[in-house]
Every structure is written in structure tokens, then in C-alpha cells.
Amino acid sequence: MGCKMCEKPKVNHRKGLWSPEEDQRLRDYILAHGHGCWSSVPVKAGLQRNGKSCRLRWINYLRPGLKRSAFTHEEEAMIMKLHAIMGNKWSRIAMHLPGRTDNEVKNHWNTHVKKKAIKIDGSASHDTMAKSLGSDDQSLRMEQFLDENNSQILLSETSASLESFSPIPCQSILNVTNHAQSQRTPQPPLPKVLFEDWLPMFSDNGGVNRRQESTSNSEALSPQLLQLDMISTDDFLHGFEAISNSGGLIQPQYGPVDLVSSNETYAGFESTHHMFVDL
Template identity: 55%
Template sequence: MGCKTCEKPKVGYRKGLWSPDEDQKLRDYILRHGHGCWSTVPAKAGLQRNGKSCRLRWINYLRPGLKRGFFSAEEEATVIKLHATLGNKWAQIAMHLPGRTDNEVKNYWNSYLKKKVVKLGGSNSHASPTKSQDSANQSPETRQVPEEVIKQISGSDFLEPLEPPMQSSMDQDSFKGTLLPPFPKVLFADWLSMDYNSSQSLLNSNAGMNCQWDSNSNADLFKYGSYQVDGPSSSDFLHGFGDSSFCGELQLQFEHGGQILGGAFYNYLSMDENGGSCGRNHDAIY
């Protein structure tokens, strides 16, 4: 895809976990300017990371609309079902799980669901840790998960034998309560209430670019009251979020009221990340 303006800094890139400060820089930069060409993001954002690392951090962790924490029973069932037909196509599976990333789905599968499926006598092939035996290499026909297994997973009693992994930064009980609606399209407001406990009411703030970041022990989640573009123009902000038609549509959101609230913002972003009209990944299901 080549990017004329991309100059390659030959600096030693920082590796490892991201500090809250780095997150802040990346977040601020992308929210103000869009990512554009990822290889230039680190330099412009003042980060000593490579573009790839920034992209991954944004997609898997910083991007608005991400759902974190427990997978609902419905989500689990979806993952198992899709894995049976698609194999290890985590990105495609994640497309069916709004707010979930491929990495998250993959981790969840490898650390938890795989065992669950095996335990229930589902497709043993999925449990294979080796590439050669991986389900992705098998035809869908050989990767069937019994309906019974999926039903069991969907059922509330299924959680009994194997407790889902704890989210260290999350209040388990309150989280369960907010996630249960089946196949939720996470609205911004919903997402806010998921990531932050209900005591924090954020939507009442309408002050300009209302981004507050707070470094929790495990995840510095972020919160928006509303997002309003100030400083850079909305078109600057939109750069990197999509093609012109997409941007035009999104731009309307800015121009008419200057804010993107709730599901709209998430939906737009997920369109982008899932290959909607922006990327080259036209096998996207959306």
C-alpha cells in the first residue's frame, strides 16, 4: 500500500508492556488525528514504538468500544460455533462479537474455552496445541461441535464445572449484570457502564473533548462523556478511520451536533477495524 509520507525512523524501538504515559500519548494522538499511516504514528505521537506495535495497542486495548471482561454465555457459544466452522480465523470470529478483538477471542479460546469444549466432549481437534493438528487445517465437516455442547454452553448451569477466568481489574458481579443481554451491540453508554462501575456517571458531562484516563492496576480504561472534536478539524480526526464515503458519513455526525455518542461511534470504528470499506480485507463479513 505504500505511503509516500512514511519515513522510517531507524531508532531502537521500545518493546514490552505499554506504560500509562505511552497509552496516553497514543490515545491522544489518534483521537485527535486518526491513525493515518501507522508507521508515522509513533514519531508524530512522540512514542518510541514501531507502527505495528501502536496499531496493535490501539486495536486490542485503547480503541473505543472495546468490551472487556467476561464473555457471556452467548458469546461463548458464538465463539465455539464459529470456531467449529471457521477454525482459527480469530479475526472473523471476532467480527461476530462486537467489542471483542481477535486477540481477546484467541486468548479466551486458548486459555479457557478449548478446555471447556474438550471437557464436554466437543471437538477434540480444537484442543490440539500443535499447528499440524490444528482445526484450521481441517475441513468444517470434521470440526463439528455437537449442538448439545453449544446448548450446554449457552445454558446458565454450564458455568458450574469450569469457572470463567477472573478479570483482575473488574468487579465480577457488577460486570455479569451488565453483560448478559444476548449478543449485545455495545453502545457507547453501555460500554461506559461496563468498564467503569456504575457509581461513575459520565454521560452527564458535555464538556468539549472529555477524555479522562485513569490507570487501573491492570488496564487503564478510558472514559468519555461525549466526544467532541476541538482543535483539529473533524476531517483531520477522521483521517485514518476510513475512506471518503465513510468519513463523509461520519463527518456528518460531527457537523450535526459535533459529537458521536453511543453506538454510532462504536459502529463506525468497528466498521473500520473490521475492514468495512477502508482496508483491503474484503472478506470481512460486515
């Protein structure tokens, strides 16, 4: 069953493009309270949308940390390579591209990269690879292998431009609180919106969503590329203005995390674990 919080009257849900006011409402609400149960979000935020729509809007557009800039050549190359291995597993591909969403990657693929991929090597991308790999299981293993090796293979094969960014093991970059470990011992729940959702970008066990975690440990994507060096400070901070704008305070239930200054915020991320607040 769903959560009890989700009991709601039947609403005629609005569809179509989001207005700035709706964005603001959703952003304000989630920054203040976290999303919790998505289906209750629109009710509580005073939106005539369904929960899915809110979730999608947040994930694809409003969530802090998203890059809104054009895809770089490096990112395109990465997409092509990963697509050759994984196929249309957009969410997994997106995990390797900090600040990018699956929808963004998917759209970009369909409009830009697909053509290039076809041009470059005909069907050498997914179709051929998929056949040679034989099964999802094998491609999964390949993916794991790549992850375990920090995708060095991918990168070494890629164009010279790619050589400019070498994936640094995330531990060395981030000294992140080991979320996987912390999950083993009872911990206060993370403020979902600000932190848990970002874990794919920062956490040690990479972009493992709950489903993946629950299905198979072997699926766990170990330290993702986490090429934070690819993210300019500006990109990285994109969206944090929202936090600043909304007063910069996470509501009491999540502890007094002052995010007023984006510099502080970023500094906070550099030392990361400040974000995981024990109450």
C-alpha cells in the same frame, strides 16, 4: 511501496508493556488525527514504538467500543461453535463478537474455552469438523452459509441460555449507511480511526477487512450477528470516555463531529450515519 509519510529515522523501538503515558499519547493522537499510515503514527505521536506495536495496542486495548468485561457464557458458546467451524481463524471469530478482539478471543480460547471444548466433546470441535469439512474452502462456504442465515443454526443448537438472544438482522437494528454501497461511489475517505475501524461492528457488510474484500467477494461476511443487544450501553460506551477526555472533538479534517457527550455519542450510533460525515 508504502506511503511517503512513513520516511522516518531509525529508532530504537521500545518494547514491552505500555505505560499509561504512552497509551495517552497514542489515544490522543489517533483520536485527533486518525491512524493513517501506522508506521508514521509513533513518529507523529512522539512514541518510541514501531507502527505495528501501536496498531496492536490500539486495536486490542485502546480502541473505543471494546468490551473489557469477562466473556459471557453466550460469548463462550459462540466461540466454541465458531471455532468448530472455522478453526483458529480468530479474526473471523472475533468479527462475530462485537467489542472483542482477535487477540482477546484467542487468549480466552487458549486459557478457558479450549479446556471446556475438550471436556464437552473431546475433539468434536475443530479437528473433527475440519476433517469432515475437508477444506478451507468448504469451511468458508459453511461460514458464509451461517452468515447468510444469520447464524440461526449456530444459535439454535447452542445451549438454552443462548435462546435469550436472537440475532436481529443488523439492518433492522441499525439502519446503517450502506457502506458497501457508498464505497462504490467516490466518497471522501472515512476518518479511519473512528469509523472505518468500527465498520466490522456496524456496517452492513460486516467485518470485511480490506484484504477479504479484495480477495474474494464470496468471502464477504454478510450481516454479522451484530448482536448489539448483547452489548450493554456501558460496554458499548467503554472507551468513549477517551473521546470525552480528549475534548470530544474530531479534528477539522474529519469534520466537526462533537462527541463530547457520551449519550450523544451513543445516540449518534443509534442513528449511526451521523458518524459518516460528509465534508
